[in-house]
Amino acid sequence: MRFCSIASGSSGNCIYIGSGRTQLLVDAGVSAKRIEEGLHELELTGQDIDGLLITHEHVDHIKGVGVLARKYGFPIYATAGTIGRMKATASLGAIDEELYHVVRADESFTVGDIEAQPFTISHDAAEPVAYHFCCGGKQAAVATDMGVYDDYIVQHLQGLDVLLLEANHDVRMLEVGRYPYPLKQRILGERGHLSNESAGELLCRVLHDDMKKIYLGYLSKENNYEELAYETVKLEIQLGPTDYSPGDFDIEVAKRDERSHLCEI
Numbered sequence: 162m163r164f165c166s167i168a169s170g171s172s173g174n175c176i177y178i179g180s181g182r183t184q185l186l187v188d189a190g191v192s193a194k195r196i197e198e199g200l201h202e203l204e205l206t207g208q209d210i211d212g213l214l215i216t217h218e219h220v221d222h223i224k225g226v227g228v229l230a231r232k233y234g235f236p237i238y239a240t241a242g243t244i245g246r247m248k249a250t251a252s253l254g255a256i257d258e259e260l261y262h263v264v265r266a267d268e269s270f271t272v273g274d275i276e277a278q279p280f281t282i283s284h285d286a287a288e289p290v291a292y293h294f295c296c297g298g299k300q301a302a303v304a305t306d307m308g309v310y311d312d313y314i315v316q317h318l319q320g321l322d323v324l325l326l327e328a329n330h331d332v333r334m335l336e337v338g339r340y341p342y343p344l345k346q347r348i349l350g351e352r353g354h355l356s357n358e359s360a361g362e363l364l365c366r367v368l369h370d371d372m373k374k375i376y377l378g379y380l381s382k383e384n385n386y387e388e389l390a391y392e393t394v395k396l397e398i399q400l401g402p403t404d405y406s407p408g409d410f411d412i413e414v415a416k417r418d419e420r421s422h423l424c425e426i
Contacts, residue, residue, distance in 0.1 A: 162178065162179070162180055162275075162294070162296045162297065162299040162301060162322070162323070162425070162426050163177070163178070163179040163180070163203075163423060163424070163425050163426075164176075164177070164178050164179075164301050164323045164325075164374070164423070164424045164425075164426070165177050165203070165420060165421045165422065165423040165424060166325060166376055166378060166415035166416070166420065166421040167186075167191075167195070167196055167199030167200070167420050168190070168191045168195060168196075168199070168416075168417065168418065168420075169305075169325070169376070169378035169379055169380070169415035169416065169417065169421070170221075170378075170379060170380050170381075170382060170415075170416075170417035171221060171329070171379065171380070171381045171382050171383075172191075172221060172382060172417060173190040173191035173195075173221050173224060173417075174187075174188045174190040174191070174221055174222055174305070174378070174379065175187070175188055175189050175190060175191055175195075175196050175199065175225070176188060176303050176325060176378075177199070177200070177203060177205075178275065178294055178301060178303075179203075179205075180273065180274050180275055180296045180297065181274070182273055182274055183211050183272055183273025183274050183275045183296075184205060184209045184210050184211055185210070185211060185212050185213070185214060185272060185275060185277075185294075186210055186212075186213045186214070187213075187214045187215075187216065187292055187303045188213075188214070188215060188216055188222040188223070189213055189215075189222070189223060189224065189225040189226045189229055190219075190220065190221040190222040190223060190224045190225065191224060191225055192224065192225050192228075193207075193225040193228035193229050193232065195225070196225055196229065199420045202420050203420075203423065207229060207232060207233040207235075208233060210233060210235045211235060211236075211272050211273050212235055212236045212237075212238055212272040213226065213229065213230075213235055213236070213237050213238065214238045214239070214264075214277060214279075214292055215237060215238065215239035215243055215247070216243075216282075216289055216290055216291060216292070216303070216305070216306060217243050217284060217286035217287070217288070217289035217290070217306060218239075218243050218246035218247050218250065218286055218287060219286060219306075220250075220252075222306075223247060223250065223253065224252075226247070226253055226256070227252070227253035227254040227255075227256055228254075230256045230257065230260055231254070231255070231256070231257075234257070234260065235260070236260055236262050236272075237256070237260050237261050237262065238262045238264050238270070238272075238277070239261070239262075239263070239264060240263065240264055240265065240266070240279065240287075240288040240289075240290055241263050241265075241288065242286075242287035242288025243286070243287055243288050243289070243290075244261050244263060245287065246286070246287045264277075264279050264290070265279065266279050266280055266281040266288075266290055267279070267280060267281075274296055274297070275294055275295070275296045276294065276295045276296065277292050277293070277294050278292070278293045278294075278295075278317070279291070279292055280292075280293060280313070280314070280317040281313070282304070282306060282307045282314070283307055283308045283309050283310075283351055283352050284306040284307060284308060284352050284353070285308075285347065285350075285352040285353070286306070289306060291303060291304040291305070291306075291307070291314075291317070293317050293318075293321075299322045299323075299426050300320055300321045300322050300323075301321060301322060301323040301324070301325075301426075302317070302318055302321055302323075302324050302325070303325045304317075304318060304324065304325070304326050304327065305325070305326070305327035305329075305378055305379040306327060306354065306379065307327060307354070307355050308350055308351040308352045308353040308354065308355070309351045309355075309359075310355070310359070310363050314363070315363070315366045315367060318363075318366075318367040319367060319369075320369065321367065321372060322371065322372065322373045322374070322426045323372075323373055323374045323375075323376075323424050323426060324364075324367070324372070324374075324375050324376070325376040325377075325378045325415060326355075326360055326363065326364065326375065326376070326377060326378065327354060327355045327360060327377075327378055327379040328355065328356075328357045328360035328361075328377040328378070328379070328380060328385070328390040328393075328394055328414075329348070329354035329355055329356065329357075329360075329379050329380065329381050329384075329385065330348060330354060330356050330357070330380075330381045330384040330385050331356065331357055331384060331385050331389055331390075331393065332349070332356050332357075332358065334383075334384045334385065334389075335348060335349065335356075335381075335384040338383055338384055339383070340383065340384070348381075348384075354379070354381075357385065357389065357390045357393035357394055357397075358393060358397060360377065360390075360394055360397075361393060361394040361395075361396065361397020361398055361401065362397055362401065364394065364397070364398060365397065365398060365401035365402060365403050365405075368398070368403060368405050368409075368410065372410060373411065373424065373426050374410075374411050374413070374424040374426075375410055375411065375412045375413070376412075376413050376414070376415045376421060377390050377391065377394060377412065377413070377414045377415065378414075378415040379415075380414065380415075380417065382417065387414040387416075390414055391412065391414050394407075394412065395407035395412065398410075
């Protein structure tokens, strides 16, 4: 299995997951050109993509879907609620109805040799999900845009080799920042986003000896920065109720405008 972030942040997201014969994208929230450039760096093209999995309908997750769908015609997998909202998004343009494939939380489906399982997350969207992937005994997950986590989320993040996890904001930066009060409350609410501290706390519940790579993703442009997210999550691991130290794991902040390092497992 191969895994990397093409773009990750509050301004746009696209994650690549591949195997020897199957290539997938999770979300297409940046321009098609940016995604094509990222694929080129991986020695792939849009024609190699076997499926696009959408987490939810917010623009930073679907911006490039229309152009990619019309150009390459690969299947688009999303929940019924997400597809309904995407069809109502005029900026995507016309997308062939036959490209849409409905998925349901907690029901696995297979694309090529990769098995994907959507699972429900708490976010202010129609029917949002995160995704857990299995291929050849290896496991990965993309889990962002969660206001809170619970035992259900923790269960779906067990035994992973690779995890991309949201570390959206620093609470203090958000509280004193320039965002209007209603937006601050949305981000801090149960259907908003995970803070750096919450990301570290969640990680403490899913770390295990064989975890190969952790990406911290979906950083806010206004209320976070790479070093702060990285150090805060490391501190939560250091002080958390585990026997691990942050140095036991390969932790990388997924960048907003650059492809992350490719993890091959």
